[in-house]
Amino acid sequence: MYDFAIIGGGIVGLSTGMALGKRYPNARILVLEKESKWAFHQTGNNSGVIHSGIYYKPGSYKAKFCRDGANSMVEFCREYGIAHEICGKVIVATSDAEIPRLENLYKRGLENGIKVQRISPEEVREIEPHVSCVAGIKVFSTGIANYKQVSEKYAELIQQQGGYLRLNTKVEKIRPSGKNQVLETNNGSFETRFVINCAGLHSDRVAKLGNVEPQAKIVPFRGEYYELTPEKRYLVKTLIYPVPNPDFPFLGVHFTRMIDGSVHAGPNAVLSLKREGYHKTDFDLRDFAEVMTYPGFWKLAAKHADEGIQEIIRSFSKAAFVKSLQQLIPEVQAQDLVPTHAGVRAQALMNDGKLVDDFLIIPGQNSIHVCNAPSPAATSSLEIGKAIVAQVPEPSHLAASVI
Known part of the structure; x- marks a missing residue:
């Protein structure tokens, strides 16, 4: 019997497992991943950028988690010796028609609490000598990192906390068992008090296995x-x-x-x-x-x-x-x-043709389903993990740790 079972071993699922272990040191935590390696899909094939949060609607999960996540990710990489660099980036307008949109982006950066600076074409070329543009902005907090290494460190820390990790284990069915749920997989069955779905490309299907309608399709x-x-x-x-x-x-x-x-x-x-x-x-x-x-x-x-x-x-x-x-x-x-x-x-x-433009976290019966977590989820992963754990109802048999 497990207290928490996480479906999906990408960077968000692993971050959630790590955050749960910190919050509930005595909990039995299980992470299931259908592939033979952690961070095999979205995490393992992304661009490795530590995003600033400049693009996202002020007040949204993406704006807050990305801004805060850029800081916490850098701290994490420093603490564990993971290769990273805060190099900044330039966003450039290549025609006069793009300048109003660049200005709107600059203002959004300020609204989101991000250090940004308008720069002239000459100043852009001081940073990037081969760029052609009519205007630019510099975003100071953008960086790069190795998110595979980050994910592997998350997994290592879960194990150190006493968590259980299972690769090559695909969830095929979720069925109730009293107040608990049983995850039937190609590699055995696992009973748990609470399910957290971080299945990425298959998150909507896993939600439906758990009788939750995500109101959106991946x-x-x-x-x-x-x-x-x-x-x-x-x-x-x-x-x-x-x-x-x-x-x-x-x-x-x-x-x-x-x-x-x-x-x-x-x-x-x-x-x-x-x-x-x-x-x-x-x-x-x-x-x-x-x-x-x-x-x-x-x-x-x-x-x-x-x-x-x-x-x-x-x-x-x-x-x-x-x-x-x-x-x-x-x-x-x-x-x-x-x-x-x-x-x-x-x-x-969504069914009306609108893209879900924020992280989508849906509560279910003894479950939480992360049904939209594309970029900047890697940057935001530590903050998403903490936010998910904050939404988990306090288990009566577990004493929470003060973090």
């Missing part, structure tokens, strides 16, 4: 990247972002210097035909059919048809991808870029 979007060849890495010193379209949930193709010194360019954002579809040829009939028969998807597609077409073109045309990147750095040429790994974003979409 739609997978694949983000494809190129990487600058080693001899062209000098073109990018930190992180370079365009001004995003505020009506579109993605940030546009950008340049990111990774913690290992490589420079990634991207991502685009295209519908994946499989929830774990990291390649263009990946296909799953169930996943595809669910999206194609979901009214919310077609409403979203109609609203963002132009942007969607451009993303698809970038997916199949390297020349189009390069052209987008040249708006930021004109010197970049097709031969300077080689394909690298893709990631898949688990984006919750």
Whole structure:
């Protein structure tokens, strides 16, 4: 019998397990992950950015958790010797038409309590000599880290707290057993008093296994990247972002210097035909059919048809991808870029076609379900874990630790 069982061993599930162990030192805590490694999907394939929180609606979970999470993540990396760097980033307008949106982004940064600064094109080039722009802002708290290492440290700390970790264990059914719940898996059954669903790309399905209707469906979007060849890495010193379209949930193709010194360019954002579809040829009939028969998807597609077409073109045309990147750095040429790994974003979409634009945490019967936690969830993971634990009803048989 376990006090808490967490479904999903990504960075959010592991952070939650760690936070539970701190709050309830005597609790029996179980983390189940269907893959053979921790942080295998969204966490293990993201860009490694410690986000500042500049993009998010003031007062939202994303704005608060990301701002606070940027600080707590840096402290965590320092404490445990995990590679990271606070390098800052520039967001640049490449045409006069983008300046009002850049100004709105600057004001939002101030509203969210983030250190931001307007900078001229000349000041941008002092930071990033190869960028072409008409205006920019500098975001000081943005950084980079190795989130796989962070996740592995979370798992290690859960074990040190006395928690139980099970890889290669996929939850296939959830059934009630008196006041408790039984998780039936491909690797045995586990009884628990409380379930926390952090299943990422499959979080909506796990919620339904637990008789919770998430009011949204996970739609997978694949983000494809190129990487600058080693001899062209000098073109990018930190992180370079365009001004995003505020009506579109993605940030546009950008340049990111990774913690290992490589420079990634991207991502685009295209519908994946499989929830774990990291390649263009990946296909799953169930996943595809669910999206194609979901009214919310077609409403979203109609609203963002132009942007969607451009993303698809970038997916199949390297020349189009390069052209987008040249708006930021004109010197970049097709031969300077080689394909690298893709990631898949688990984006919750409502039936009316609106994207869930904040973290979505849904309470159930003796359960909590995290049904939307894409970027900036890695940056925010320590804060999300604490917030989930704060929503767990105080177990009468466990004494809480004062943190």
